Amino acid sequence: MHIKELFGKKTVFSFEVFPPKKTSPVEVIYDTLEELQGLAPDFISVTFGAGGSGNSKYALEIASKIKESGTIPMLHLPCINFTKAEIDAALGEAQQRGIENILALRGDINPDIPPVDDFHYASDLITYIKSKGDFDIAGACYPECHPDAADMIEDIKNLKAKVDAGADHLISQLFFDNESFYAFREKAAIAGINVPIEAGIMPVVNKNQIERMVTTCGASLPAKFVRIMTKYEHSPEALRDAGIAYAVNQIVDLVASGVDGIHLYTMNKPYVARKICEAVSGIIGA
Numbered sequence: 001m002h003i004k005e006l007f008g009k010k011t012v013f014s015f016e017v018f019p020p021k022k023t024s025p026v027e028v029i030y031d032t033l034e035e036l037q038g039l040a041p042d043f044i045s046v047t048f049g050a051g052g053s054g055n056s057k058y059a060l061e062i063a064s065k066i067k068e069s070g071t072i073p074m075l076h077l078p079c080i081n082f083t084k085a086e087i088d089a090a091l092g093e094a095q096q097r098g099i100e101n102i103l104a105l106r107g108d109i110n111p112d113i114p115p116v117d118d119f120h121y122a123s124d125l126i127t128y129i130k131s132k133g134d135f136d137i138a139g140a141c142y143p144e145c146h147p148d149a150a151d152m153i154e155d156i157k158n159l160k161a162k163v164d165a166g167a168d169h170l171i172s173q174l175f176f177d178n179e180s181f182y183a184f185r186e187k188a189a190i191a192g193i194n195v196p197i198e199a200g201i202m203p204v205v206n207k208n209q210i211e212r213m214v215t216t217c218g219a220s221l222p223a224k225f226v227r228i229m230t231k232y233e234h235s236p237e238a239l240r241d242a243g244i245a246y247a248v249n250q251i252v253d254l255v256a257s258g259v260d261g262i263h264l265y266t267m268n269k270p271y272v273a274r275k276i277c278e279a280v281s282g283i284i285g286a
């Protein structure tokens with residue numbers, strides 16, 4: 001089933017998982033998948049290393065496993081470090097396994113890996129995928145601007161080009177300040193971007209994540225968020241509960257503001273996903 005058909009009928013609620021390290025067998029994620037699928041998300045997306053991580057072969061296997069177990073899978077597919085032949089192989093395998101939904105991405109540019117020249121932007125990949133079969137294609141978007149873009153205006157113009165190339169719907173980068181998402185959504189609408197946009201929500205539930213947020217993600221950290229994280233950073237259980245509560249608050253406000261969907265970055269943690277689902281099941285279904 002094409003994910004685009006889900007929008008408009010309800011608030012779409014999806015999960016994201018990442019494959020295990022290549023030094024572990026793929027099966028180590030199966031229990032996690034089973035628990036997440038038990039929460040009945042509308043679909044589960046599987047990340048795919050842009051190159052270098054070596055575990056990208058697992059992404060297709062995991063997406064297949066999700067489909068076999070009765071949930072719609074979405075395969076992430078970054079292009080910057082792959083040749084057309086490698087993209088053809090991934091798309092061919094996806095088709096063979098009945099995986100119809102692709103999140104088409106550029107991938108981050110790794111200074112240690114010279115980019116392959118076949119695709120420069122996600123929009124190039126989208127045009128290419130469209131020529132290869134009947135896929136539902138999603139794209140990424142950035143409520144607080146993609147770090148490589150000169151400014152938000154340039155980034156939104158590029159996003160419009162990505163949608164015009166054929167992105168059926170969008171999933172946002174994580175953010176902690178809903179106001180930034182609302183401002184972005186308005187700018188996107190003014191630019192004529194009228195496909196559904198899912199809001200990416202990451203519950204921050206441990207200290208390592210806080211450090212990563214501060215150094216790499218570029219999301220602005222509202223005073224309320226910083227206060228909570230500072231207060232509980234040395235108390236693992238309190239931090240976990242506070243992170244879940246913060247994410248729940250974000251979701252309640254987003255749904256009240258008519259968001260098309262919520263994409264939960266589960267970090268492969270079923271406990272956290274379950275607590276969030278329990279807290280919002282009534283409002284997601286309303």
Ligand code: FAD
Binds near residue numbers: 047050106108171200
């Ligand atoms: P693009 O849409 O190509 O944009 C990249 C930059 O180029 C932006 O600054 C944009 O403004 C600019 N740009 C776009 N088109 C043009 C143009 N025609 N001319 C000039 N400039 C242009 N990475 C992975 O490796 N694997 C994953 O599984 C993965 N999953 C992700 C899931 C989500 C929901 C998100 C939000 C990101 C994910 N990423 C993943 C990270 C993503 O690959 C990076 O953020 C990457 O830097 C940009 O990818 P993109 O597809 O948004 O790129």
